Amino acid sequence: MKFILRRLGFYLIAFWAALTLDFILPRLLPGDPAAAILGPIGSRMTQVQIAALRQALGLTEAPLFQQYLTFVTHVFQGDLGVSYSAFPAPVTQVIGTSLRWTLLLGITSLLISFTLGHLIGILGAWRRGSAFDVVMPPLFNFIGAFPAFFLALGAVYFFGMQLKWFPIAHAAKDHLPPGWTVEYIGSVLHHLALPLTVSVLVNLQVWIQTMRNNMVSVLAEDYITMAEAKGLTQNRIMFGYAARNAFLPSITGFGIFLGSILSGQVLIEQVFAYPGLGYLLTKAVGARDYPLMGGLFLGITAGVLLVNFLVDIVYTWVDPRVRAE
């Protein structure tokens, strides 16, 4: 309990830090923030319009501390301001629509790469030095060295444009009414295939590496030798004895990755124009939509912190040593 409260305190501090950063950054812009944000169009705006914009940004003449208080109160009321690029939609609503696509892509990718990566890692460590171990882990390591968006570009070019097997943009066919119809779901899956494959390929090596390394050290333990001496079947030793213990650190890894689902697909989403949070973030930066940018950063951070906290709770339940502390 004490452990959980301490973690909760830490995540609250982290959220406060992100909040403060989000408040300070726009005010660090040299000169008048409103003018800098407006850039060239600013000169064509009337004084009233600029004043209204400053009001909307919270850049009033009020003292900095008072501005800060207003900002914090608004955030806790769930008010992240109004998006410029999707005017007049509030930031929270814009984020909401993108969230489900990011979750779809991120969670399927995590589940597939997690399962596949662990299997490859277990088998690789078990048959250390075999053809499988010499080929598979280094192969995925090699693939993982490529920038994710480069693989994505290659996939778009080869499978999307040359072979025309898969669509190259968006999450579903345009003009298709969303709903639980075979046609719509089929279209969603068809659009998901390429970004998902790239995302799995990029993330696979992390799981292979950690699981293989953990397996290697667990296999050196005495109880494994004991199990072999007892004459247990190889499968039982591999999964029931070795993999089971080597798997423990992966729970933390899973949690960290679960958090990064929200932010980890930015570049892949960008290349495939997949309408998730990452694509939204790069679009917001391109359109100089500062409220949306800040809102996304805060939202993603809050999500990551929440997931981390949940993982901490799960971990105290799985590993009694943490509880005993």
Added chain:
Amino acid sequence: MAEQTLSPGPSRAGFDWKRRFPWAHIILRHPQARIGLVIVLLLAAMGVFAPLLVPGDPNDFVAIPNRAPSAEYPLGTDPLGRNELALVVWGARESLAIGFGTAAVAILVATVVGMIAGYFGGLLDDVLVLIMNLFLVIPGLPLLILLAAYLRPSTATVILALALTGWAFHARIIRAVTLSLREKDYVAAAIVAGEGNLHIIFRQILPNMINLIVGGFIGTSIYGIAASTALAFLGLTDMEAVSWGTNLFYAQNGNSLLLGAWWVFVPSGLLVALSALGLAWINYGMDEITNPRLRAERELRNALRGTKLQRVRATPVMRREH
């Protein structure tokens, strides 16, 4: 045979660098690390000698956009009609400079902060660990994008933003190692001998972490190259400064893919991957220094090569002959 492969042998020169820098020796003997070192040195040489290899300004317009590779322009032209070969060669300069620059700044900060926290402990340690953990838990890429969007893009600001998001991981490792080294007998002896804190930190503890620091430098370089390429690809760096990332930005935004101009994005992407791979391979050699179990395993494999002896699953232990 085992003795032949395991003993370093008497040194010919007066200066025994193998004994002086055992970690450098291990790296140079590690086959993958050796290949990695060659790759990285070649790429770095390409960047350094770019003005000699492809003279002239790489930003010059030379031929019609998206032209296929020819004898005159071996890698064709990009969507702005620039010589792609020049862009790729000059790109090594900016990309590697940012990568190594980021690593230098981040590791310097990580070492200083990590050692201060680990050595002095107490409240100072608590505060510094809190800051490290904050940087580790706040998602890096969104923070990086946010910083890049607000800062005026230049090589220096990109390095600063990358170092800011990349220092905490190694700071935590260095703190942990400092914490354990501080308890060693030789540190206690130095304290009894009346040495000052600075002497103990720099002369007693730091030399024992050199391999860790070098490994961290290499790892952060990979991060710097990959992350700066990503930022440039999103159009968030100085677009005038040619880097592998800006090349990829123009490939994505200049219809190169639509026109089938693969030569615009393949070379730059391959070189980013190659540099990451080369650096990672060097780090495999570093891993064998920090984790002797890995080294023992490889030496055992070498020793058993050609014999009918079987390996057991238990950790191999071999004595090194001196």
